[in-house]
C-alpha cells in the first residue's frame with residue numbers, strides 16, 4: 001500500500017483566504033448579488049464551489065452591463081486606479097479584497113516611480129502586475145526573466161546610467177529574482193535599489209516544498225491551469241523530484257505514475273484549496 005502525505009504548508013495564502021471568506025460572508029448574509037472582477041482564485045474547482053453559493057464572475061469589459069448599485073469584489077491581486085474610477089462612474093459598490101501585502105507594494109511602487117525608473121519582475125499581463133503598473137501611470141517596465149533584461153537595456157527602455165528601483169510581483173521565484181538582481185547590479189551598480197517584495201508566504205514555500213518533494217517518491221502537484229504561482233511552484237518541485245506531475249483534480253491522476261513508488265506527496269499552490277488536496281490524496285490511495 002502506497003503511503004500518501006499532504007504537504008502541511010500547501011493551500012490558500014492569507015490574501016486568498018481573506019477574499020474568499022469575505023465573499024462567502026456576503027453571500028450568506030443575502031446582501032444581494034456579488035460579482036468578482038476576474039476569477040477570485042485561480043482554481044477551477046474552488047471557483048465552481050463559490051459559484052454554487054451564488055458568486056458571479058465578471059470582467060472589465062462587462063462592468064457596464066451590471067445593474068446600477070451592484071456589488072463588485074476586487075480580488076487579492078488588486079486593481080489599477082482606472083478600475084476604481086470606472087466602478088465609481090458606473091455607480092457600482094465595491095468590496096475591496098486587495099491583499100494588504102499587495103497594497104503596501106502598490107504604495108511603494110507608486111512612491112518609487114516619483115524618483116526613479118521602476119522595473120517590475122513579473123508576468124506581463126498578470127492582474128497584480130497590471131495594477132502595479134497602473135499605480136505608476138503606466139511608466140513602470142515589466143521584465144519576465146533575467147534573460148529578457150538584455151532587450152530592455154539594448155532598446156534603451158531602461159537607462160542604466162540613472163536610478164532604477166527593482167520590485168517583484170509577490171509570487172515570483174526567489175531564485176530567479178536573485179539572478180535578475182545580480183545581473184542588473186553588474187550593469188547599474190550603485191544606481192540600483194532592490195525591494196524584496198516576494199510575499200513571505202511564497203518565499204517560504206520554496207524551501208518547504210523542496211524538503212517535501214525530496215521526501216517522497218512521486219509528487220502530485222495540484223493547481224488550477226491559470227495559476228501563475230502554481231506554474232512556478234510546480235516547476236520548482238519538478239527540479240527537485242523529476243517524478244512530479246501537475247493536475248487540476250483527482251480525475252487527471254494516472255496509475256502508471258506510481259509504479260513501484262512507496263510514497264506519494266500531494267501539494268499545491270497558494271490558490272489550491274485544502275479540500276482538493278485531500279480529495280486527490282484519497283484518490284491516490286484508491287488507485288492501489
Ligand code: SF4
Pocket residue numbers: 013014015016076077099100101102170171199200201202270
Ligand atoms: S501570495 Fe502573499 S501577497 Fe499574494 S495574495 Fe497571497 S498573501 Fe497576499
